[in-house]
Every structure is written in structure tokens, then in C-alpha cells.
Amino acid sequence: xxxxxxxxxxxxxxxxxxxxxxxxxxxxxxxxxxxxxxxxxxxxxxxxxxxxxxxxxxxxxxxxxxxxxxxxxxxxxxxxxxxxxxxxxxxxxxxxxxxxxxxxxxxxxxxxxxxxxxxxxxxxxxxxxxxxxxxxxxxxxxxxxxxxxxxxxxxxxxxxxxx
Amino acid sequence: xxxxxxxxxxxxxxxxxxxxxxxxxxxxxxxxxxxxxxxxxxxxxxxxxxxxxxxxxxxxxxxxxxxxxxxxxxxxxxxxxxxxxxxxxxxxxxxxxxxxxxxxxxxxxxxxxxxxxxxxxxxxxxxxxxxxxxxxxxxxxxxxxxxxxxxxxxxxxxxxxxx
DNA sequence: GGTACTCACTTTCTTCAAGCAAGTGCCGCA
DNA sequence: TGCGGCACTTGCTTGAAGAAAGTGAGTACC
Numbered sequence: 001x002x003x004x005x006x007x008x009x010x011x012x013x014x015x016x017x018x019x020x021x022x023x024x025x026x027x028x029x030x031x032x033x034x035x036x037x038x039x040x041x042x043x044x045x046x047x048x049x050x051x052x053x054x055x056x057x058x059x060x061x062x063x064x065x066x067x068x069x070x071x072x073x074x075x076x077x078x079x080x081x082x083x084x085x086x087x088x089x090x091x092x093x094x095x096x097x098x099x100x101x102x103x104x105x106x107x108x109x110x111x112x113x114x115x116x117x118x119x120x121x122x123x124x125x126x127x128x129x130x131x132x133x134x135x136x137x138x139x140x141x142x143x144x145x146x147x148x149x150x151x152x153x154x155x156x157x158x159x160x161x162x163x
Numbered sequence: 164x165x166x167x168x169x170x171x172x173x174x175x176x177x178x179x180x181x182x183x184x185x186x187x188x189x190x191x192x193x194x195x196x197x198x199x200x201x202x203x204x205x206x207x208x209x210x211x212x213x214x215x216x217x218x219x220x221x222x223x224x225x226x227x228x229x230x231x232x233x234x235x236x237x238x239x240x241x242x243x244x245x246x247x248x249x250x251x252x253x254x255x256x257x258x259x260x261x262x263x264x265x266x267x268x269x270x271x272x273x274x275x276x277x278x279x280x281x282x283x284x285x286x287x288x289x290x291x292x293x294x295x296x297x298x299x300x301x302x303x304x305x306x307x308x309x310x311x312x313x314x315x316x317x318x319x320x321x322x323x324x325x326x
Numbered sequence: 327g328g329t330a331c332t333c334a335c336t337t338t339c340t341t342c343a344a345g346c347a348a349g350t351g352c353c354g355c356a
Numbered sequence: 357t358g359c360g361g362c363a364c365t366t367g368c369t370t371g372a373a374g375a376a377a378g379t380g381a382g383t384a385c386c
Binding site: 007008009010011012013014015016017018019020021022023024025027028031086087090091093094095096097098099100101102103104105106107109110111112115128129130131133148150151 | 170171172173174175176177178179180181182183184185186187188190191194249250253254256257258259260261262263264265266267268269270272273274275278291292293294296311313314
């Protein structure tokens with residue numbers, strides 16, 4: 001990763017992981033993509049990132065093979081969109097772990113409420129990052145949705161496409 | 164957090180979490196502290212961070228109440244040390260999730276080997292971030308150790324002290 | 327009492343990314 | 357042919373990273 005000291009050769013997996021993930025934007029971008037917001041403008045507008053930074057991050061994520069850039073036939077013209085690879089979809093437990101931690105240990109702001117992570121297969125809310133705390137199944141991005149009451153929205157994750 | 168745009172008031176918990184954790188050093192520092200390396204020099208030497216950056220991060224972590232700074236009577240003089248709060252110890256599942264992801268999706272460098280996370284209560288290796296995949300118990304920092312064969316070391320985590 | 331040493335920082339300096347605004351180039355349409 | 361939308365790229369200013377050197381408090385030795 002060119003943005004900082006290169007940790008991609010570190011023996012410790014935590015450190016290798018942070019080489020990619022130790023940046024505030026990476027997980028947010030990946031989350032948007034997993035939520036089906038796949039186009040440059042959609043991502044930019046939903047997370048409030050500057051054009052320049054988003055462009056650089058997307059290139060990095062494609063290089064690191066967390067995203068793939070594909071052409072996509074829109075209403076009237078060809079667009080580009082970014083879709084998650086398996087490596088990208090596997091970030092889901094990290095997002096869950098972060099959100100579980102933050103709900104427990106950061107002050108809930110005005111107007112905030114609990115965000116529930118729903119395991120669609122069994123319909124229950126899970127409180128574990130990577131396995132459903134109800135049925136015990138492994139959580140997969142395409143089988144999970146996030147209930148965000150402050151948005152009155154229940155967003156379905158879309159997971160990794162076929163490679 | 165003064166290092167970047169302030170996300171501490173965000174409604175989305177992932178974003179609030181990244182306000183603190185979206186920095187490559189934070190998790191590394193917390194990991195060292197949980198491994199019993201509590202003094203400034205120990206942390207600096209084990210992760211290779213510059214004095215200036217470590218100093219700033221430690222202040223931030225104390226402000227955010229992930230660490231507490233305490234006096235400690237050493238061999239012959241009083242030292243300062245940093246100990247994890249409960250919020251700090253609860254970062255463990257995030258570290259696990261990052262390491263599981265990295266072992267699966269980043270190339271293992273020369274000389275690297277699998278790092279096993281051992282749930283000491285049952286003695287088994289776990290492959291889940293927050294619950295033991297063998298016995299199903301919740302993983303706690305003081306009940307987990309990390310087996311790092313490239314160091315020939317099995318390091319016990321020490322968890323959060325009494326507040 | 328003076329010097330040396332350790333520890334935990336702080337300061338200084340250069341380089342490089344963030345964030346903002348403006349500009350560019352390529353469709354596809356009227 | 358001009359226009360607007362999209363996906364960037366460029367330029368500018370501010371500020372953090374990283375490296376090295378300096379500071380100051382506490383302790384030990386002579």
C-alpha cells in the first residue's frame with residue numbers, strides 16, 4: 001500500500017490486514033458496495049468522500065482485489081460499477097465486529113438507535129460478528145441485512161458475485 | 164478525533180467505530196497492551212512506531228478511554244504504564260476478524276505460518292472472531308492466547324483490569 | 327555535588343495525503 | 357453543435373507521518 005509504510009510482507013496477519021484495512025475509508029466504501037451502491041457517484045454521495053480520495057481508494061481496492069471494476073449497461077449508456085470479490089465480501093465480520101464494539105463503547109448520538117444485523121435465513125438478529133448467534137450458521141454477506149431504524153431502512157447486503 | 168473529519172456523532176455505528184479504529188496504529192498498540200507490553204518503550208520497540216506518533220496515539224486512546232495511564236512501581240523507580248479498559252479489551256473480536264481475513268486473503272510472506280488463536284478454557288483453536296468455535300463460549304481477552312510459530316511464542320492476552 | 331543514564335516524551339524538518347474546488351474528457355441526447 | 361451527466365484528474369492549502377534530535381524528570385554512581 002503506497003499510502004503509508006508497507007506492511008504487506010509482515011509475518012503477523014493482524015498487521016498484514018491493517019495494511020489494507022487501516023484506513024477509515026476502505027471499510028466504508030466496501031460497505032456501500034455490499035449494500036448495492038456500486039457506482040462512483042453513489043458511493044461518493046452516500047459516504048461523503050471527496051472525488052480525489054474515492055478515486056484513489058477505488059484504484060487501490062481493485063489492485064488489492066477486494067473490488068472488480070465492470071462495465072454495466074444502464075438505462076441509456078454504459079456505466080462502470082464496482083463489485084465485491086470474495087475477499088471483499090469476507091470483510092463482513094470485520095464490519096460487524098466494529099459495529100458491535102461501537103454500539104457498546106461509543107456514546108449514542110442524538111437521534112441514534114440500535115442497528116440490528118439480521119440473519120435472513122433464520123430471521124433472527126445476530127449479536128456475533130461471523131456466526132449467527134441464533135442458529136449458529138456462518139454469516140454470509142448475501143444472507144444478512146442491516147436494520148437501521150434512524151433511516152427507517154432495512155438494507156440487504158448483496159455479497160460477492162461470481163468471479 | 165482530531166486527526167481527520169470527526170465521525171463521533173455519526174448515527175451509523177460502523178462509522179462511529181471507524182472514527183477511533185480507522186487508523187493503522189490504534190489496533191496494533193491495543194494488541195501490544197493486551198499482550199502485556201504496557202510501557203511506552205515496549206510498545207514503541209515492538210511495533211516500530213515513531214515516538215511522536217506513539218505519544219499522540221496514547222493520548223488519544225486515554226482520552227477515548229480505551230486505555231488508562233497508571234503509575235507502576237518498577238525495580239527501582241516509578242514508571243508509567245498503559246492498561247486496557249473494558250472498551251479496550253473488547254477490541255479483541257475485531258483483531259481476530261482482521262487476522263482471520265488477512266490469513267485468508269493476503270499472501271503469506273516468506274517464512275510466515277498460520278497464527279492460531281487458542282481459547283485457553285477449552286484448549287482448542289477457534290476460527291470465529293468472538294465465540295469459541297469449539298465450545299461456543301464467548302471469547303474474552305484474558306482467556307485467549309495467540310500462537311505465533313514464526314516467533315516460537317505463545318502469547319497470552321491479559322485483558323482488561325479492574326476499573 | 328556533578329555527571330551520566332534511562333524513560334517518556336516534545337520539537338523540528340521534510341515529505342506526502344486529505345480535503346476542497348475547479349477543470350478535463352468522454353459519452354449520449356436534443 | 358451545444359449541453360449535461362459521469363468519472364475522474366489537477367492544483368492548492370493544511371496538517372499528519374516519519375526520522376532525528378532535543379528536553380526534562382528521576383535515579384545511580386563517584
